[in-house]
Each structure stands twice: as C-alpha cells, then as structure tokens.
Amino acid sequence: MYVYSIDTTTVASVLGLSHRSLVRWYKHLRTTGNVLKANTKAKSSRWPRDMCAFVQTYVKAHPCFYFEELRYELRKRYRDSIGVSDATICRALRFDLKLTRKVLTKRARERVFHAKGEIMLAVLILSTATLINSSSSTKHQRTEDLLYVIMVGLQDIHRHM
Structure with a gap:
C-alpha cells in the first residue's frame, strides 16, 4: 500500500x-476526511437525576456514612428500581458525583471537629451555670467568676481544636 x-x-x-x-x-x-476520532457521546450517569440529587444531599447531611446505610436509604426511597450494590454506589460517588474517598474523609473529619467544639461549648456552659448557682457571693463577684470561667473555657476549646 x-x-x-x-x-x-x-x-x-x-x-x-x-x-x-x-x-x-x-x-x-x-x-x-479527518484523522481525529469521532465525537464521543457525553457520559451520563446510570442513575436518574433525582437519585443523584438525593445521594448528594444525603452525603452532605451524613458525612460519616457507611455504604450499607446509603443502600438502605436508596432502597427505601426508590424501591427496587435499580440495583444498588456497594460497587454501584462507589462508582456513582466517584464518577457521577465526583466524590472521592479523600473528599468524603475530609468532610467527616471537619464534621467531627465541629461536633467536638459544640461538646466543649456545652461543657463550658454547664460548668458556668454550676459555678453561678453554687456561688453564694455577691452579684458583682459572680459576674467576675462567670467571665473568668468563660475565658478559661474558651482557651481550653481553642487549645483542643
């Protein structure tokens, strides 16, 4: 040739x-007449759009989730309209929703970080209330004690975060 x-x-x-x-x-x-490949069809999700939207909101609401939990929610909501195996969920998260294990781990870590801060704040409020109720000193002294406890508690929260 x-x-x-x-x-x-x-x-x-x-x-x-x-x-x-x-x-x-x-x-x-x-x-x-051209050496370039023909335009390939744009890849679309195997799942319907409303299902992808549901998974997206579920992941935002529950950053620390297991595939079993998500599978249960999908089956409960969409019955048996599609097969929902762990591999399918993993593929959908990775390729359809662009959520990698790294992104999900980061979100979970941030969620734990904020929860820890909320717990520390609750402990601070409870200890302050206990101090105020147990104090038999004057009103002025109780206010000073309250401010001191709040400052120490905020320093503790900042140090643990």
Whole structure:
C-alpha cells in the first residue's frame, strides 16, 4: 500500500509507528476526511437525576456514612428500581458525583471537629451555670467568676481544636 507514492512501511518506520497503525489511520482519513476520532457521546450517569440529587444531599447531611446505610436509604426511597450494590454506589460517588474517598474523609473529619467544639461549648456552659448557682457571693463577684470561667473555657476549646 502506498501513501502519496511512498510505501507505507517506509512512512511507518520514519514516523516510528507500527505499520498496522498507519494503515488504520490512513483508512480512517480516506473514509471520514479527518484523522481525529469521532465525537464521543457525553457520559451520563446510570442513575436518574433525582437519585443523584438525593445521594448528594444525603452525603452532605451524613458525612460519616457507611455504604450499607446509603443502600438502605436508596432502597427505601426508590424501591427496587435499580440495583444498588456497594460497587454501584462507589462508582456513582466517584464518577457521577465526583466524590472521592479523600473528599468524603475530609468532610467527616471537619464534621467531627465541629461536633467536638459544640461538646466543649456545652461543657463550658454547664460548668458556668454550676459555678453561678453554687456561688453564694455577691452579684458583682459572680459576674467576675462567670467571665473568668468563660475565658478559661474558651482557651481550653481553642487549645483542643
């Protein structure tokens, strides 16, 4: 076979290609007029849009979730309209919703961090209330004690975060 009066074996060796690849590309050029691949269809999710939206909101609301929990919620909400295996959920999270294990772990860590801060704040409020109720000193002294406890508690919260 010749391409512009030059043997395809010679062209392939000059370009550093296999002879078979060059022949395939040349046939593609002759049939389509272009060596570029045809436009491929845009990949879409295997799941319906409302199902993807549900999973997206579920993941935001429950950053520390197990696949079993998500599978249970999907089956409860969508019955058996589609198969919901762990592999399907993992594939949908990764490719359809662009949520990797790293992103999900980061969200879970942030959620735990905020929960820890809320617990520390609740402890601070309870200890302050206990101090105020147990104090038999004057009103002015109780206010000073309250401010002191709040400052110490805020320093503790800041140190633990």
